[in-house]
Amino acid sequence: MMMKWRGWALATGVLAVSALAQAAPPTAAMLSYACAGCHGTNGGSAGPTMPSLAGQSKEAIEVAMKKFKSGERSGSIMGRLAKGYSDAEVTAMAEFFSKQKLHATSQTLDKAKIAKGASLQEANCGRCHIEDGKEGKDDTPAMASQWLPYMQMQMADYLSGKRKMPEKMKEKVDPMSKEDIEALLHFYASVK
Amino acid sequence: MTLDRRSFLKLIGAGAGAAGAVSLPLIGQAAELMPKSAKRVVVIGGGYGGTIAAKYIRMMDKGIEVVMIERNDHFVSCPFSNLYIGGVLTDLNPLTIKYDKLAANHGVKVVQAEVTAIDAAAKMVTTSKGTIAYDRLVVAPGIDFRLEEMKGYDTAAMEVMPHAWKAGPQTVLLRKQLVAMKDGGTVVMTVPLAPYRCPPGPYERASMIAHYLKANKPKSKIIVLDANPDITSKGGLFKKGWKDNYAGIIDYRPAKKVTEVDAKAMAVMVEGLEEVKGDVINVIPPQRAGQIAVAAGLVGDDKNWCPVNANTFESTKQAGIHVIGDACVAGAMPKSGYSANSEAKVCAMNIVALMNGKETTELSGINTCYSYITDKEAVSVAAVYAVKEGKIIAVPNSGGVSPADFSAAKIEAVYAESWLKNILTEMST
Structure with missing residues (x-):
C-alpha cells in the first residue's frame, strides 16, 4: 500500500506533501550504519573481540546471519539482533559490507x-x-x-x-x- | 577554555584577517563567528549523538560544512563510568575521547563554546564566542535535571551528594566518597521515575557499588530508593545477580520517590514522609532534555522531552531543527548511548537527503546495552527498530535480554569491552 502511494506521489509530483509523510524503505547503508556501534564504522572493528565485517563476502555474511537467526551459531546478542531483519535486508547489508575495504588491524603478534x-x-x-x-x-x-x-x-x-x-x-x-x-x-x- | 588563539584560528580555518572576529567575543559582542558561505549544518553537543551526526553528514556529503559546538574539549562516556565508581576501572581515560580526529579525518569544524540561544526563524545559534548561522541544526544536548522536583538539591548540594549522571568530575567525586567512607557505612542511591537517561544505569551502578563494598567494606550496605514500581530494565537479571552476589548488601526499595534532600543532615526524604540517612548519598534527579532544547521551545506538552519525526528526527515544534539522543522522544528506542548513535545516523542521512532535494529514508535502528553485575559478569538488552505508521517500534520477534541463567554473562563482559572500544572509536575518528 505504502509503495503504491509513494509511486503515485512521485508520478504525480505531489511531493511537497508526501516528502513530509513518506520515506523510502531503509537503504543498504541505513541498515548497515546501525551495526557500526559494535563493528566499527563501515564494519572496520576497533574492538578485539568483535569481528570486522568490512571486506567479508556477501555469502559469508548471509550464511553467518542465517545461522545466528536459527540459533545454530551462538553469539550472545547477535542471535537476538539477526531475528530483526528480513532475508532481503540481510542481503542488502551483506552487499554493503562486501564492498568495504578489508580493515587492516594493528596487533601485537608473535x-x-x-x-x-x-x-x-x-x-x-x-x-x-x-x-x-x-x-x-x-x-x-x-x-x-x-x-x-x-x-x-x-x-x-x-x-x-x-x-x-x-x-x-x-x-x-x-x-x-x-x-x-x-x-x-x-x-x-x-x-x- | 583550553584552545589557544592560534589553534582556534586554525580550527575555524581563518587567517590573520579574521583576528577581529575572534577578539570580538572578548568584549561581549554577539558578532558572527564564522560567516556562512556554503550549505551548513550546525550540531550542538559532542556526545554519543552529536559526534556521529557530524561525522556521518561529512561522510555522505563533503559539500555540506559541518560545525559542531561543544562546551568541553573532551567527552567522558557515561556507559562504563559505573565501573570506575566501583573501582573496576582505575581511571576515566578509557572513557574519554577528544575531537581532533573528527576535524582531521572528516573536516568537522569543532568550536568549543557554550550555546546560549537558538533563533529558529533567523536560523542562527548564539554562542559564548559569537553567532553561527545554519541551514539545518542538530540539537544533541543530552539531559538536564528537573531540580524543582528535588527540594534542596542545588549546585552546592551536588558537591555533597553527587548525581554522577553526567560523567566527569561528578563521577570522580562519588568514587572518592565511597573510598573515604568507613566500613559499616550506608550508601543511599535515589532513582527517578522513568523516562530518564539509561534505564538500566542505576541498577548497574548499585551492582558496581555493591561489588566495591563486598570486597573492601563488607560491613557496609547500599539502599536503593527507586521511584519506579520495579526495576526499570533487565529486572529479572539484576534480581538474580543481586541474590547470587550481593545478598545483605543491596537493600532495594521500589516505589520510594525521593522529593527532598538535606545535604547538611545527609538525609533524603521519601514523599516528604520517610527520612533515610546515608554516609554517601548518590542523588539521581528527575530529568528533561538539555536546557538549550527547553529554551529553544523544542520540548513537547510534557515540558520535558522533544517530539520529533520518526525518520528525520526533525522537531515537530520548530522546522529546520533536528533533535537526537536522550533529549528526544524516539518511540520504543530507550535513552541510551547506542540509541543516540543509531538516531544520529538516520538523522544525518535524511538531513543530507533534504538538503539535496532527495527522498528521505526510513529509520533502521539498533540498541545494544550491556550492564555489569560483577567485575567479570555482564548482562545485555538488544533490539532492532523500524518505523511503522510514523512511529518507532521494536521489530517483533527479535531482540530481548541475556539468558536468565547467566550462561552468557562472562562472555558478555568481554564483548562489552569491545562495544565500548568500537563505539568510542567511531565517535572520535
Whole structure:
C-alpha cells in the first residue's frame, strides 16, 4: 500500500506533501550504519573481540546471519539482533559490507608463530582461505587482519563443538596441535 | 577554555584577517563567528549523538560544512563510568575521547563554546564566542535535571551528594566518597521515575557499588530508593545477580520517590514522609532534555522531552531543527548511548537527503546495552527498530535480554569491552 502511494506521489509530483509523510524503505547503508556501534564504522572493528565485517563476502555474511537467526551459531546478542531483519535486508547489508575495504588491524603478534602459520596455511587451508585469507571460497569468511582474540574465541567454540566446523575444515583441523592452530591464527591476524 | 588563539584560528580555518572576529567575543559582542558561505549544518553537543551526526553528514556529503559546538574539549562516556565508581576501572581515560580526529579525518569544524540561544526563524545559534548561522541544526544536548522536583538539591548540594549522571568530575567525586567512607557505612542511591537517561544505569551502578563494598567494606550496605514500581530494565537479571552476589548488601526499595534532600543532615526524604540517612548519598534527579532544547521551545506538552519525526528526527515544534539522543522522544528506542548513535545516523542521512532535494529514508535502528553485575559478569538488552505508521517500534520477534541463567554473562563482559572500544572509536575518528 505504502509503495503504491509513494509511486503515485512521485508520478504525480505531489511531493511537497508526501516528502513530509513518506520515506523510502531503509537503504543498504541505513541498515548497515546501525551495526557500526559494535563493528566499527563501515564494519572496520576497533574492538578485539568483535569481528570486522568490512571486506567479508556477501555469502559469508548471509550464511553467518542465517545461522545466528536459527540459533545454530551462538553469539550472545547477535542471535537476538539477526531475528530483526528480513532475508532481503540481510542481503542488502551483506552487499554493503562486501564492498568495504578489508580493515587492516594493528596487533601485537608473535613472529615465529606467524612464520609457522604461513606454511600451515599453504599446506592445509589455502584452498578455501584463498589469498592468505584475504578472500574465502563460497561462504568462507575472510581471515586476513581479523582480530586474534575474536578468532581464538571462535576456534575455542569450534573445538568444544559449540560452533559446528565445516567437514573440510574438520579434516584439516583434527590432526593439528593446539600450537599449530595458534600459529595459524597469528598468521591470519598478520596479513594486511 | 583550553584552545589557544592560534589553534582556534586554525580550527575555524581563518587567517590573520579574521583576528577581529575572534577578539570580538572578548568584549561581549554577539558578532558572527564564522560567516556562512556554503550549505551548513550546525550540531550542538559532542556526545554519543552529536559526534556521529557530524561525522556521518561529512561522510555522505563533503559539500555540506559541518560545525559542531561543544562546551568541553573532551567527552567522558557515561556507559562504563559505573565501573570506575566501583573501582573496576582505575581511571576515566578509557572513557574519554577528544575531537581532533573528527576535524582531521572528516573536516568537522569543532568550536568549543557554550550555546546560549537558538533563533529558529533567523536560523542562527548564539554562542559564548559569537553567532553561527545554519541551514539545518542538530540539537544533541543530552539531559538536564528537573531540580524543582528535588527540594534542596542545588549546585552546592551536588558537591555533597553527587548525581554522577553526567560523567566527569561528578563521577570522580562519588568514587572518592565511597573510598573515604568507613566500613559499616550506608550508601543511599535515589532513582527517578522513568523516562530518564539509561534505564538500566542505576541498577548497574548499585551492582558496581555493591561489588566495591563486598570486597573492601563488607560491613557496609547500599539502599536503593527507586521511584519506579520495579526495576526499570533487565529486572529479572539484576534480581538474580543481586541474590547470587550481593545478598545483605543491596537493600532495594521500589516505589520510594525521593522529593527532598538535606545535604547538611545527609538525609533524603521519601514523599516528604520517610527520612533515610546515608554516609554517601548518590542523588539521581528527575530529568528533561538539555536546557538549550527547553529554551529553544523544542520540548513537547510534557515540558520535558522533544517530539520529533520518526525518520528525520526533525522537531515537530520548530522546522529546520533536528533533535537526537536522550533529549528526544524516539518511540520504543530507550535513552541510551547506542540509541543516540543509531538516531544520529538516520538523522544525518535524511538531513543530507533534504538538503539535496532527495527522498528521505526510513529509520533502521539498533540498541545494544550491556550492564555489569560483577567485575567479570555482564548482562545485555538488544533490539532492532523500524518505523511503522510514523512511529518507532521494536521489530517483533527479535531482540530481548541475556539468558536468565547467566550462561552468557562472562562472555558478555568481554564483548562489552569491545562495544565500548568500537563505539568510542567511531565517535572520535
